Amino acid sequence: MSQETLIDFPADIAVKAMGLNQNDFETLVTQLLEPLLGSQVATVTTLSSKGGKYLSVSVRFTATNLEQLHAIYAALRNEPRVLYTL
Known part of the structure; x- marks a missing residue:
């Protein structure tokens, strides 16, 4: 059975991962996806929350x-430091 998408x-896709803005979160996300x-x-673009506690990392690719x-989202979901993905 084929899966229709x-x-x-x-x-062109943009994946966003959000986590605490500490311990080089941006590097973690890019290393997971490489x-x-x-x-x-x-x-790769980043955006800090208003108070600076959280960091959003967006990765745009083809x-x-x-x-x-699916593999990209699974890698992000399996990383405990990634709190949310979009």
Whole structure:
């Protein structure tokens, strides 16, 4: 049975991970995604919460297929320092 998606691949995707703004959270997120993105060029942007306690890290890349997208979200969900993903 094939799985139908609402996304046509390859697709420009932005993944967002949020966590406490400590211990180089941005580096953690990019290191988690590097093996899954391969040689793709990703754009990384960050935004601190108003009080500076939390950091949002957005990674924009071209997703090649649904499996890659699932693997990226799984890697982020399995990291205890990542509190939320979008």
